[in-house]
Amino acid sequence: MSASGTIEGAAHREPHAPEATIGRKPDYLHAESTLRSWFFTTDHKRIALLYLASITGFFVIGALAAGVVRLALVVPNGAIMTNDTYNKAFTIHGVVMVWFFLIPSIPATFGNFLIPLMIGAKDLAFPKLNLTSWYVFMTGALFTLVSVVLGGVDTGWTFYAPLSTAFSNTWVLPALIGVTIVGFSSILTGLNFVVTIHTMRAPGMTWFKLPIFVWTHYATSLIFLLATPVITTALILLIAERAFHVGVFDPAYGGDPVLFQHLFWFYSHPAVYIMVLPGMGVISEIVPAFARKKLFGYRFVAYASIGLASVTFFVWGHHMFINGQSDLASLVFSALSFAVAVPSAVKVYNWTATIHKGSLRLDTPMLYAMGYIGLFVLGGLTGLYLATLAINQHIHATYFVVAHFHYIMVGGTVLAFLGGLHFWWPKFTGRMYSEPWGRVSAILIFLGFNVTFFPQFILGYLGMPRRYATYPPEFQLLNVLSSAGATILAAGYIFPMLYLVYSLWFGRKAPANPWDAKGLEWETSSPPPTLNFVSPPEVPRIPYDYPIQATESKDQHR
């Protein structure tokens, strides 16, 4: 998925078929082809591809680290690698996947590419800032990669003090600096989205005509703006603590190590919704398009996005039930965490209701979307297990937690990412991917994922703690099963990388709207021209104006 490959390979193909091309300029991929035109572009679509190439690279690094972890756990006694190597492998996996893949994944690529198209704008409000955010992101990434190259980090992605400040002998500082810098890139992206959605909508594009994808990105951007500064402060204090022994998190001077956990989770729990909400937006686009039916309960789904983004700021304490937090605080955080179930249920049931009485096509994006719904439901409900105080005391910090958040992060976000990638691939590149290969990979990933992570629920309940390089022998069978599943999952990831790249050169040319989908991004050519629309797009009367209408309030009927 290299960005430069896209232009070079596509440069010699013939111009587009002349559908609606009076006075037509070349599309954004062909407008210019120098390296400079890519690395100094201010076109949101090109910046999205820069991000896509970078996060794909990080996904590969994170996945390789996960492979190392699963390899080590094939035997219980740690015979394959030392404990330190194992600890570094899971730390790299966590740091890279969370900070450099999951958080930017959907917003910085699809959000960047699609928000202006979906609202009928020529670009994001601040194109130069958008490019800056990519450079900031890469600078942060560079610091973190330096720490990996020098010898790695072994603190876990959560960087808990005082382990990370006073006890770890690994390259913690560059990793911390990298993560701090990446936070600014998130803030800049979120700021750009908020301003764009507020001020750049085409005439007639009112809030309740916006696709759910835009709503979820709006909610995500609010979290970027309101939560990221707090983790930046926490990380600055952590850096100062490690470099200069400031003492704020150091009990030797009366500091409080749990304070770091509060600051950390005040951001990092909302960050879960930074990773989840954009995926929900993707699914809300795919499901109606492939059911040929209006999204059921549009307003409820839109409000649920804002609801999730709001309630997520008040539940961070559920990460600290066993960490000496007061019992009253634990009770309150537990109760609030159950409230997250409400907006989540709204989403899941509305997607299901959209499929009801639809006219379904089970193409690759839809397969991913259906897999997403199933896995997200399981991931979400097991989250309630963890929010239940008496259960949490047993499965906190066991493999149950690992399974739970992988169901949300991989079963949720990664499947939504892949579904969206297939759905909008024709729009991004102007080429169609191979549908049979797409379906095979989607099914492989679904199966491989479940074989990898379902056994981890059982392991967790049996009491296997997470982040263990060695473990009691009776857990070996389930661990081997999990590692076997990981190889299926790996195959499922490799196929799309191959056939998608292949399609850049040899794929069938894509029409403007290959799925017959609704939404302004399908009104323009594939790939779109540099300023997105040749003539100002016409905003539809209602969102998701598909042939089959759900029974909602009467005034929205055809």
Added chain:
Amino acid sequence: MTPDHAALQLWPVAASASAVEADELILAFTVLTLVLTVPVFIAITWFALRYREGSEADRSPSGIRSNLIEISWMLIPFLLTLVFFVWGARLFVDSKNPPPDAMVVEVIGRQWMWKFQHPTGQSEINNLHLPIGQPIKLRIISQDVIHALYLPAVRMQVAALPDRYTEMWFKADKVGTFHLYCSEYCGSDHSVMGGKLTLMNPGDYQDWLVHAGAQQGVVAAGRALYEAYGCASCHEPGSPVKAPSLAGLYGSRVALADGRNVVADDEWLRQKILNPNGDKLAGGGKQVMPSFAGRIPEDELNKIVDFIKAYPRPGQSAEATR
């Protein structure tokens, strides 16, 4: 029990009544999960087959008021799950309130070992022997990073923090040998920071105590430290500095300069030793005691606190602590 073969095990052994209750809770929750998810899975699969493109299905609007549906699927699952919040919270509150007669075992975590000290003074590393049928309270602290003591057989874990005590209590009812882990990632050898929890009949436990630890009693050890750190030179009756007497201090109410009254419990004594400038005492005496933060290792501090606990009340023989 820990089977040492690689058989597929599907349910962990429960060694206490509260562990059984936690199991019942999770089983009931699993039933609810199935009730909430299976319809979605079946519906998606069924719709995907029935309403696939080109099939002859009825696609006429079903005419159901959507607001009603929306509100019902917002609230019904939420209220059903709230039952589990209440259930879980009740068990949690029970697990936080130890009975007063609980036997207290001191637990110290450090990279990468656990140290357990029995009320009679015997201590052991990584393995823990306890009697069944008797409430046990573990008082936990760390000497370096954050650890967590995890005993899956009683379905409990609690963090070991470097700056304050945490507690865990349970009443085991099953004899056997079970796992004991550190569950908060703590560096290189995190995965080997653990051992075995051995639950025994009270008689066997007494035998074990006699045979395992013929070490010095903990209170006597505390007294030695009390003298070694120079506490005695001010706090012993008759010393030139008129430091407050420690006799009968433990568990009594102490008046503070700011008007508050506090109970001199383990945590307060510990803080007062580490940070004597905090919680100034009523009576206007000048505070001259130096801070011991960073100077006394945790296990020794525990022994000193235990010594203060056992310090004879006025009129009792001082011999009681020797």
Added chain:
Amino acid sequence: MSEGLAKGVGVARAHHFESVAQQREATTLGIWAWLITELLLFSALFLVALILRIQHPEATVAAARHLKFWIGAANTVVLICSSLTMSMAIEFSRMGWQRAMVRAMLATAALGTLFLVLKGYEYYADWDEHMMPFLSSRPFALEETPAARLFVNLYYVATMLHAVHLFTGITLLLGMTWMAAKAGFLSRHQNWIEIYGLYWHFIDLVWILAFPILYVVNRGT
């Protein structure tokens, strides 16, 4: 906002905006969103300072007594004056008085620099009094109260973060003054001055919060 502008003063539309009004709306919302995140960044630090104050009141007071109250107070006045000159620059830019605007901007930068100089002197005085506990080579004056170290270090983190913001602000301001001195600037980029003004006022606001939280409330017992 455009109604109060003199003739020949305005904003050139960038290619991706539909109208100047949209562009103004976007840039204003953008700077406010940025300032909110910046405010949260500092708020988290101030929150930690207040937590320290609650957890270790006596040590915090002992440490805060060593802060140079009068330098802090003088710096507060300096920054308030700089906000005034910045407001004047904005007003001049609206009226199209380019030379006066440039002078007001230079005065603002000068006051900002004066703040940094005073702050630097304060740091020197702290160093002289052994009030830099993060320097391992220099024993801390309040070694016997370990928690004092927390407050003093937090004071450095907070004030240095503020100083970095101010330094960035002065650099940007000088760069913009250089551009703003050229002919035609006000007809194309008048809104830069307005937006930058908000950022400058924000830096001032952070100090106005920091001064009582660090210097004033911890003085009494």
